Amino acid sequence: MGRWEPDARGRLAKAALELYGERGYEQTTVAEIAKRAGLTERTFFRHYADKREVLFAGSGELEDLFVRAVAGAPESAAPLDALALGLYAAAEMFADRRDFARRRHAVITGNAELMERELIKLASLSAALAGTLRHRGVPEPTASLAAEAGVAVFKVAFDRWIAAGEERPMAELTRESLAELKAVVSGG
């Protein structure tokens, strides 16, 4: 690391999302992002591999956090209860990032390649969660079904959380979505 830049990473992410929204993702260059953040391109590349990485750095963080929480659940926890701990850990990570998440979502849904990458990240999360459950002794196909159900709750709660006008915290929407899943699956 070179010269210390207070929250360079956060400033770069904020500048990037602003520019993606204003000019479009394809049209924005790393040079422009660095300039908007008042930093150099060199500093940009110390924090992100490329302009796409600004949008997906959080996905790796999310997977780590989610999986760690599931892995650390009490041994006696049922699969869905272990997943719930992961969901709440994820909700906490998102807590103060709603504005960023909304801007990011708008950029991603406007670009097929980014949308594909988003789907791959979710599939990777589901596979990692299934693996963690198997490691906890949950047999297949239960592990995969539980993991898919957990990711479904995450997706639905996340979509509600970033909806225009929504002000309730992600944790509350997660709790509601989990309850809805239980109701619809047991009612069917």
Place this chain on the structure above:
Amino acid sequence: MGRWEPDARGRLAKAALELYGERGYEQTTVAEIAKRAGLTERTFFRHYADKREVLFAGSGELEDLFVRAVAGAPESAAPLDALALGLYAAAEMFADRRDFARRRHAVITGNAELMERELIKLASLSAALAGTLRHRGVPEPTASLAAEAGVAVFKVAFDRWIAAGEERPMAELTRESLAELKAVVSGG
């Protein structure tokens, strides 16, 4: 349509899958597929837009069938029961295609671009099912959660069905996976 070719479409699909397996998807040309099937390139293009379409033609058919079965469920059916009708309709469509499905799966998992397209098709299926449930009067987020749960059952049952050595029909694996989902969600 020109000259009648008995089951040209099926012969082309079979030839394509053989070649994708032998030479790799990227290395196979439409000319080679037509030749292997004993047909012309012109006939190929009457049936498929390109060599990728051979792998994904069934995905559109699956979505139509699945959605139609859910839409046609009795008005009184709970969301998951309506989805179950779609799942069994899908299982019936697959019944005699296990060999094709296994070869197709091997090709797709070996190519990142095809894998992305597969994920998009599943996301599209989930969105279509959620829309169908809303149309039946199911409110959000229940509609999206139920649709995601239904697609999860489909994915898990399908993966089991194409696993090496598996001989049970897709309908049976679907029934088991549905029961497993109910058990894991209500047990959590």
